[in-house]
Amino acid sequence: MNWKHWTIAASLLGGLSGWAGADEGMWLYNQPPAQQLKERHQFEAKSDWLDHLMKSSVRFNVGGSGSFVSADGLVMTNHHVAADAIQKLSGPGKDLITQGFMAKTRAQELPCVDLELNVLQSIEDVSPKIQSAIQPGMDDSQAEKAKRAAINTLEQEESKRTGLRCDVVTLFKGGAYHVYRYKRYTDVRLVFAPELGIAFFGGDSDNFEYPRQCLDVTFFRVYEDGKPVKPPHFLQWAPQGVKEGDLVFVSGHPGRTSRLNTVSHLQFFRDVQYPFILNYLRRLEVLLNTYGERSAENHRQAQDERFGVQNGRKARLGGLQGLQDPAVMAEKRAREELLRNSVAADPSLKATYGSAWSEVDQALLTLRLIFVRHALLEQARAFNSDLFHYARVLVRRSQEMQKPNADRLREFGDANKQSLEQDLFSTAPHYAEFDEAKLSNSLALMMELLGADDPMVKSVLNGKSPRQRASELVRGTRLSEVAVRKQMASMTPEALKASSDPMIALAWLVEGEARALRDQYDKKVSLVMEQAYAKIARASLGAAGGKSLYPDATFTLRLAFGIVSGYAGLPYTTDFASLYAKTDAHQGQPPFLLPKRWVMARKKVNLKTPFDFVCTADIIGGNSGSPVVNRAGQVVGLIFDGNLESLVLDFQYSEQQARALAVDGRAIIEALRKVYDCISLADELQRGK
């Protein structure tokens, strides 16, 4: 392989190739950005410093990040990451989301219903093992099966050998495979949550905006054998806070980026995927608004999901606005052309990588054909119901469990058994009326998108209107009862097929086409893209001329770094005074209405205490709840959002205007001491125990 043509290309390949200019990068812990940190920030990332930070970081499987912050198993995350768990601890007349929660003693700490936390212990590159499973001459179907078998088997062996949760992660969209080994925690108890009114002060209106004043924090405590766990690693609280220009680090789980994507793939996002999802989200948002407005109890039931939907809508809208900006696309196109021209100019590179872009296009053609049906039937967007979700898992699980582990769909592999059952046997409360409203809405969506005469639509609706059908399904099923789900989980497919439960029957009805779509997706889209992007990634690696690279985000632990820095004339931090000034400017109207405790504490708090600050670290959704630490690895803040300008980070990094938003550690302490009178919790944080 000859890389001599690449020197010119390298300087322009930031973003597209995953090569990191500036403070860019969501770095692998086993391939840290040592050189960048040394050159740009005169910081030496020693291995024990990295190991400590890695093992203090926590993954929330609902889709967020966190960290151990005391010797007694205290875990810090965002309120909006914790909201799913808090919602499941609430009920009619007991709205812990709105009212907040404070355990005065350990005995009062509330055990969560189905929360699973993971702590990464080690990473290993297993690329050769997985890649060698696909032999030359295999067709798509054989290749997909061989790869899946290799992954399932490796995960099973690893988790048996280590006793840990072991996930094989696809990096660089197929360029590499690493195994991530996690310690699992499932006894997690709620310690402290502020009121939604301060955790999400400014609501959807202020979401993704800066300046900002949110105390978006929640504390849990992890237990094992009924006692608080003593984690081998946890983060100390920084005695001093950040100031402008400080170097900081973010350790967390960015969910997904698309920086390596081809221009054609981004166009697919722009023209098909994002508009589809946005329409879906807007439709659901209107439904959740109208459902919630009917009564205080309805509002309570819908509020957590409503936040998620609004958050997704605003994030996607920002992303789509980036994709619809010809300047953004022109830049992506210029970088892609540079790489493609370089590949084309070298016969050896051309032979190895030249076909990658047309292979991506081929996969996109297939995806375009199946996109809507796949989204509706396999991703179950036509069946927006927790109860259908259980039915789907039960029906599919019954078939998969009859196969050897190697042959199963990945989520049914032995390595994932515990996590799957954590979800399937959850004791979270159900609300029939709410489920029915969502199912009715999504069945109608299916009818609109596939047409009333589509055979699947006709079978699913069975001669009823979407509303009537949703009603008979939700009222008729018994899947809201855990005991029923447990009983069904032990049935063979044949026994389950004989069940009279209408939701189970619906899941069976859809199963054939849904599986066929899944199969087509896995073989003709996912696998083809993985193989094509592996080539593009390697071509980019070559173009980077030996510089280290980071892969697109995969909801696995990454290290980001950056500078505490204002932008566009805005200072790097807000303070408590600005919180009160903002509520005054809005006459205390929601979403700028402060909880009573905050109104009463106005005279007590130090108004100069910093509230939320911004830095240039490279983050994305999933990083929510990540600790922000200083050079000494001590907590100075808590990531909770990005600004509007950061919403294109999905596609390309920019440190001009894009900023990560964090709750300042000093705001957390000030609030715990002066607003909530939670002295022992503040002491635990500051003393580390």
Add this chain to the structure above:
Amino acid sequence: MNWKHWTIAASLLGGLSGWAGADEGMWLYNQPPAQQLKERHQFEAKSDWLDHLMKSSVRFNVGGSGSFVSADGLVMTNHHVAADAIQKLSGPGKDLITQGFMAKTRAQELPCVDLELNVLQSIEDVSPKIQSAIQPGMDDSQAEKAKRAAINTLEQEESKRTGLRCDVVTLFKGGAYHVYRYKRYTDVRLVFAPELGIAFFGGDSDNFEYPRQCLDVTFFRVYEDGKPVKPPHFLQWAPQGVKEGDLVFVSGHPGRTSRLNTVSHLQFFRDVQYPFILNYLRRLEVLLNTYGERSAENHRQAQDERFGVQNGRKARLGGLQGLQDPAVMAEKRAREELLRNSVAADPSLKATYGSAWSEVDQALLTLRLIFVRHALLEQARAFNSDLFHYARVLVRRSQEMQKPNADRLREFGDANKQSLEQDLFSTAPHYAEFDEAKLSNSLALMMELLGADDPMVKSVLNGKSPRQRASELVRGTRLSEVAVRKQMASMTPEALKASSDPMIALAWLVEGEARALRDQYDKKVSLVMEQAYAKIARASLGAAGGKSLYPDATFTLRLAFGIVSGYAGLPYTTDFASLYAKTDAHQGQPPFLLPKRWVMARKKVNLKTPFDFVCTADIIGGNSGSPVVNRAGQVVGLIFDGNLESLVLDFQYSEQQARALAVDGRAIIEALRKVYDCISLADELQRGK
């Protein structure tokens, strides 16, 4: 022509054919349901009784109904019909929608900005004149032109001859043409509006629901030559209210129904039109919510439009749920088959009417092809901006005014000159940021639906993102200034083309394709459907066997009748006590928060006073603000809504559950006297002067 085969069919043709069973019907004043009223209700509708009611009825050109209710020109309508006018009288810090308005003296009555009221004086059947304009052998293009010329000329001649506003109305979707002659009033002043909190108590949540407690009323006074007008006809206030079982009449302007539509046409609604509009409305609703949430002033700017959008969304959703109900469709299909079979069975009928259904299908095929582009470019849904609306009117008007009246697009005919200028030169306030947000959103919609590479999309966006383009258009145009619009209105097309105003330039850019789409729509969809539906209407008339028929709604004056009657176990009326009980049940949370005056008046009002009542009269959107009168023609209530079950009335009438909702006249008097202390207004209503 032989109608002998029709006797069996007739009994099943209610709804589809426009034949009225039960209390069905939106009747023409020149073809009143005399027989039904006599047979069913022993009521004789004498011509002076009808004439008085007709000439007391008022049309609001923003899309609603009203009536004269005093000798001094007082006009009653709904608050939600008046809201557009009230909003235009408001400004930053002066929110008359939320706070309400009461003129203590006539001098305090507030002149509206651009409101036009019409009062119907006479109707004449001019079908032969219009229909004879289309000669055998003409092609679509010639036929469309000839018909338009005949209408434009007749309107011009009639309005010259009578001094009235004269509109030719297409009835039975093409089966008949009548000319409607109206007296126009443009000096209209606001007298009384309650607070939004009571006018729309329960908000979107309670909208289209019953039981209900809304004081959805507003009073205007009409002036001429600076003095209150003395209308020749006005309605007296009933000394007694309604009771269960009473016969009542509704005189108003139902906007549009689709009862004569073929099943294929309803399927087009279900599969294409309704989903498109609902997605459009939901998208706009989310935008208006997020825009309004940012500040009190934003909220004020957006609130009226937000109500309209939410109302439309809920109404359309109800309609779509009806269309998605196989039972509803099966009934429509059965009726259609009966009629089609009867036509097919008679060679003479077959020859005359047999092709009608396939002609409708042909028009639908064309419509399906152009639907999205027509909606975006010609109906300007891609350009959701008041300023673009002005640019479109100016650009189109400059071309049309150079043609003889007979050749112009209808809205630019001489007969419509005054109304058009009332709109074009409106002094209503503009809000640049609001306009920009809506335009940005709609430009992005166009990009999503037509694709980024569409030539028109590229031209419109001109290398910018939708957001950037909306900003430069709104910031760059001067069309918010009335003086600029007046000056441009006098320009030739050539002079206007040379204008540097970017919004004018955009309107020119779109004009070519927009006009081509309009042309295709007018000739290949509208005209073809008119001719086909004329056949279906005549076939149905035959099938009705001499019974009188009513045409689908056309936003022209109609008479409906019905019985005051509860349903599904609900009483026919609510009372003041239930209002207070409901706000209590919702802990006074919005949208169930009562205005202060109502909280304070709780002890003063008679809690047994009826609030809102329901009746079986056949109404639809546009009927809002219609007076409800008793046998003596006296006001007993004010139509303001239908219930959820009435949302399928678009397609078929049902008196089982569908109900019209009215504010009880007694609630209006009680509120004026006890809550608002508006004694002189209450006296004026009850004394008639």
